Amino acid sequence: QAPVTLDVLYCFPSFARFHEPVAKLFMDANPGIRIAFRAPAPSYDEGHQTVMRQALTNQLPDVFYSGFHLLPELARTLARRGQIIELDALLAAEGDTFRRENYSDRILALGRVDGRLYGLAFNASNPILYYNIDLVRRAGGNPDALPTSWDAVIALAGRINTPAEGINGIAYDVHGWPDGWLFEAMITQAGGSLLTPDESAVGFDNEIGLAALRTFRRFVTEGGMQLIDWNQSRQQFGAGKIGIYAASPANLAQITGLVGDKFTLRTHVFPITDQEKGRIPTGGNAAVILAREEAKQRAAWTFLKFVTGPEAQKVVVEMTGYLPTNLRAVGEQFLGPWYRANPNALTAVRQADRAGPWGGYPGGNNVRIWRAQRDVITLVMRGELTPEAGLARIVAETNALMRSG
Amino acid sequence: MLGRIVALVVLGLGGAVMLLPFVWMVLTSFRPAAAVFEGFGASAFIGFENYARALTTAPLLRFMLNGVIVCAGILVVQLAVAIPAAYALAKLPFRGRGLLFGLVLAALCIPIQVPALPLYLGLAHTGLLDTYFAMMFPFFLSVFAIFLFRQFFKSFPDEIIQAARLDGVGEFEIVWRFVVPAALPAIAAFSIFSIVAHWNDLYWPLIVITETRLAPPPLGMLYFRDAETGSNYGALMAGATIITAPLVLAFLVARRRFIEGITMTGLK
Amino acid sequence: MSLALAAPAPVEPFALRIGHAFAAPAALLLALIYIVPVSVLIWLSLTDYILGAVDIRFLGLDNFSRALADPVFRRSITNTFAYVAIVLPGGVLLGLGAALLVHRRIRSRSLWEVIYFLPVTSTLIAMATVWQFLLHPRLGPVREITLALGLGEVAFLSDPALVLPTLAAIGIWQLVGFNMILFLAGLSAIPRDLYEAAALDGASGGIDRFFRVTWPQLGPTTMFVTVTTSITAFKVFDTVRVLTEGGPAGASEVLLYVIYLEGFQYFRIGYAAALTLIFLAFILAFSILQAAALDRRIHY
Amino acid sequence: MAAIGLERICKSFGGTRVLRDVTLAIRDGEFLTLVGPSGCGKSTLLRIIAGLERQDSGSVTIGQRRVDGVRPSERGVAMVFQSYALYPHLTVARNIATPLEMQRLTLLERLPLLRLLSPRRRRIMRGIMAEVEAVAAALQLEGLLGRKPAELSGGQRQRVALGRAMVRRPDAFLMDEPLSNLDAKLRVHMRGELADLHRRLGATFVYVTHDQTEAMTMSDRVALMLEGRIEQLGTPAELYDAPRTLAVASFIGSPPIACIPVRLEHEALVAAGTRLALRAIPDAAILGLRAEAVTPVRHGTPGALPARLSRAENLGAEWLLYATLEGPAPTPVVCRLTAAAHDAARDAGLLGERLWLLPDPARALLFDAEGRRLVAEPLRTRIGATA
């Protein structure tokens, strides 16, 4: 077999820290395949744009790691042009056992668009809450029984909040988040969904949507949240001046570093209102194959299997705090010891059974829809718009944009 | 005396505002992660650890080399194109001179974002994406340089040019033998403009470059600035310090000529 | 003498032909980099082209009428003008002020020049993080100042009312040094005997000297600085993209950012092209207006 | 050495006609000065000869050759500019060497860096430098060869510019106000040096100036230009003593000639109510009196014009008396006296507030209403040479 070189594009240059070693492991294991990384895209959005542009000029990479929320749009556009590979057949060819041992259905669902498998989930995360235990104690909270409902979270945050010392209760930065992840989380944890079952309109034009907006507003009014940039929130939490902070487990490594030994850091599950239907959206990215030549497609499939395999996932998870996307990775042979040493990382795994896909809107207007929704959410959180009026506006604007796409 | 003190105080305050971000940048580059947000007070100091990390996490030196190649390439072509054109506009009568100058003035107002998309499509069509050329091409013509040099050349004495013609010096030789040496301050001034603009440009390289080995310095900063898992602040600041330093040095070296050059181009 | 002898026979002097040769590379590049792309842009603006789309429909001026009715675009125009309205006077006047103060320093002059020029060399991506920290309402050093001034905590980057002025202040921070250098060059070209004449005429105070000599003499510099500053201000993009992404609630969405979103995020190239042309029209009109207004004040 | 011929040269810039049909034959080896007020087209004419500007019509010959369309460097002329036009970043030696380098080195040998590779270049440069040194010696520039122009005084720069012109051994030197940037003292000195140089080289000199003193003192012949035309061509003495028009008379001579309106009354010239002791010529309308053509005389001297003294300037060696003729139209008149003559007149009491000025019949000039000079018989011989 002639050596094959795969052009691989991933987002976030800093992910080089695990992509590079994973690729090295892969090449050691598969001497016939060389991995050549393209200059990483600065973000999911920009990676997405780059690929869309390159589709026009036939310069697509062979493998691309697409953000889950942009995958549907990417897959649909490229499928129309015949520039993306469907993975169902390839996976089926590996046999049922292989599939069952490695990928849970929930994880596979993350890579499906319109029922077809286009990507294998590589990084996955669902929102968790970071707690400053020192502040929790001071506010009379029990560090070993952290709240599991939003009311309790807000109550605790309210007690932590001491503006005189520059300490805020909570930061749930949905108003500044670059995508709709945290918003969607608040909808789905209450058993709601983004879309109506026929995907023709928004599905949260109801009590659930209203409750979400009310909760957001309560963060500010009762929980002592200040409306600042989401990066600034993380900085402030790291500096020990925020009690509760909602973010991705992927931030664990950085936040642990920022905290140092200034205070005790603990993570806890994302509260779930509807214990029955409640779900939390999974963020992260899936690897897709865009190669055109057969040899490359085959090599790419080998690569995809590897990066979603346990050895690779061990590397990734240890470095970031992401959820492993491989079933075997959690095992004693791989991540078991590490999780024991880093209990904070376990939170994400503990709520993994609640993980659902991170949905998008049909029509290819996702970025624009989130920008519109975010503006309204900001106004609601600032109190310039009642939750009722805000919801009406979000629903109207989203429906309109879904149709105009 | 009082006026002097007031002036110094005002200048000092302004200078502090100018410097503050840089001071914090450099301070942070020497701090461990846990001490990053501790303001300007004394804090833990970890020496050059962040610098070491900056230089190993991303091939910063390679990026800087790319930056040098791109800036130098752009500058050389800009000068090679703009100097003769400006000379022609200032000193040589030819048909279409007025039109050309009008177009130059109009182009002066067009930022790169305007022709970016058609340029991208054109480069893609010719298979030139992912080359140094693609990074440099849109900047090969600096209408600003043409404008600046024309102002300068206009004040260059006609009589020297005529003397040179009488001495048998060819027109092209006149330019590089007599006009260019006299224009060195203006060229220095423009070079600073050009290098500052292109060293820190991120917009265009992001569009046309996919290969890491061609990336310019600001792209290197992206390796430390990360929206998804959080930035490595110390290394980010160390990297920023590293890539800013050459510009500051360049300004220090060319400062005299730079100011002189602006004065001489008659922008005064 | 015969008529033939007197008839004009001279060959074109060399200089006439070489003019074309010298201007040719620039003209060629001008065509390739500006004229052709802008023409393509004009054509695109009349279509509904979406990146990757296979068929293109001709729309006429629909994109333009839609743009002018689009509240997002209209807000971005307002925002851009507000931004320019702060950065233009701020950048020019502070640059002038700094130049006036620095010009008089004899020994420390180069030190001040370097300090004020530093921001021009800054790398925005790193500076964004710096600003986020410095302006942090809880952690940042600026908090001490706002508290001392009795303003309480100010969320510079997150308050819709403050975000544009804040971005403008950062824009000014980056620009002042550059303008100062230009003004310094202008100041050093003012003949000394004008000041002496003014002193003899009784204009010995700083204010009189400034309004009688300095300011009028700086006419051409002011014109150049004003035009370049306003173009730079109109082009504001980087800080918005890196620091605020147009937020909060669209309060910092500016023209180029909206164009960028339409073209590169939503891939609606035809529409983005129309927006780009409107943007270009603004910038050209603004430059011409300024040049005309300032031209009347220039005396050499 | 070469004669230079200009044949019906016309030149316009935009709409303004700068040269109108100029025809001029400059003799081989002659020192010819083009003089005239600012803007009359002197420089333009010179640049057309040099080939730096192209005439609209007409032709230029240098030696036997028609040079229209010939490149400036191939016309065999050298030019010295008002501003010297030295190459500021080259040493004096290299400044002077430049024309020879251009002639003798190939393009490759002139390129920076590359040129260092050529041994032939070194040999040629040695030859050139020897010539440069010879020229420098002739101009007393030996000690300055290593300096840059900025380190030279005005007079030295002037000489370097001359050296650069001389080194090519041109057939003709063209000089455009070469002395006007020098101060008065140096100007007088360089005037002598230039005249000397002309004598030594024997080349044709075409010299442009608006300073009539320069024109008068250095030239074999002077061509006075007015508004793009050659108004008069002749020796300096001819232009001074026998101007063809009032315009020429007014331009030449300092202080300027006094123009006194005269009438013919009963076959005699009358000015300011006074019958003049001058030969009357029909059509005479204006009497031109140079400062040395009037002397203060005693009240009552026949033909003396009454005047009022307004100012007396003592120039050391001589005095200038500024007076105004009395009469219906007050006309200014200047009278020049040597210091000795002045003292004598003063002692004789002739220089009161009123004085009487007697025109010298031999030097008085008469013009008709159009400004053409009227010549009575005796003078005709003097201008015969000009025609």
Place this chain on the structure above:
Amino acid sequence: MAAIGLERICKSFGGTRVLRDVTLAIRDGEFLTLVGPSGCGKSTLLRIIAGLERQDSGSVTIGQRRVDGVRPSERGVAMVFQSYALYPHLTVARNIATPLEMQRLTLLERLPLLRLLSPRRRRIMRGIMAEVEAVAAALQLEGLLGRKPAELSGGQRQRVALGRAMVRRPDAFLMDEPLSNLDAKLRVHMRGELADLHRRLGATFVYVTHDQTEAMTMSDRVALMLEGRIEQLGTPAELYDAPRTLAVASFIGSPPIACIPVRLEHEALVAAGTRLALRAIPDAAILGLRAEAVTPVRHGTPGALPARLSRAENLGAEWLLYATLEGPAPTPVVCRLTAAAHDAARDAGLLGERLWLLPDPARALLFDAEGRRLVAEPLRTRIGATA
């Protein structure tokens, strides 16, 4: 009107001493010219009087008042600059009005925009404009009041600068080479205008120039400066006829005075091997001969110096003969002849290639080896010579 007193003024720039102990009393209403070579400190001295520069030591009085430390605008002097220093953005009227605006308007009324609010300002401005118009009329600038300086000719700008100085009715006018930017013709004309102005205004004029003609023709007294010192102060005639040193004699007079080395032999002066017909004075080392102090005479005339004619310049009204004395050390000598005298001498055959030059005993100047002039007895009054 005011006298100006300078008392032991010293001034250094860095290490160079520019003024060394200058003491000078300028009389009320006098036209005093500071003349001297470039760099001798004239401008510096003027600027010290104006208050634009501060002396290191010494004091300045204007009128009866010591003005050290008084602001320039309050010293009662006005200054006219070489470059005119007009405000380019103001009309002629506003240029002239500026000093009055500064005197009569408050700071608020002078500020842009704000000033439009003040009705008082409008009233005052009307008064100022009336004065401006009067000044403009005196300088014949009436038609130009609305123009900007860029739209004026050199002479007009000059007059505006004068107007701006005059409108303040200063006690003294200080002028720093006000004519040096004008062309020769205009310079002569403006010279007259300035002298006239001085007479009309009766104010003290301190005038700086390095042009000795200007100094000679306009001044009541001339102060000749050399290297930061006042070398001689006196009337123009004193400086010309009775220079105190050889330096003064060399600076004043054009063409420059000839300096001939002489020896005392047997109680007689000998130069170039010839016994001179001049009264011998002990210590005499140099004989200074101005161009009008020698005449060509017949070979064999006693006391005539043998010379070789190198060049003859015809200036129209007069001739300059450049000659070199024969002898061991060839010395250049210039001889000035009126056109008439020249023709006479030529006709007499005195102007061959060799000529004999006879010094005029009444005009010959003798200096000792240090350059101090030697005076036999009080300068005697001249006796009339033939015109």
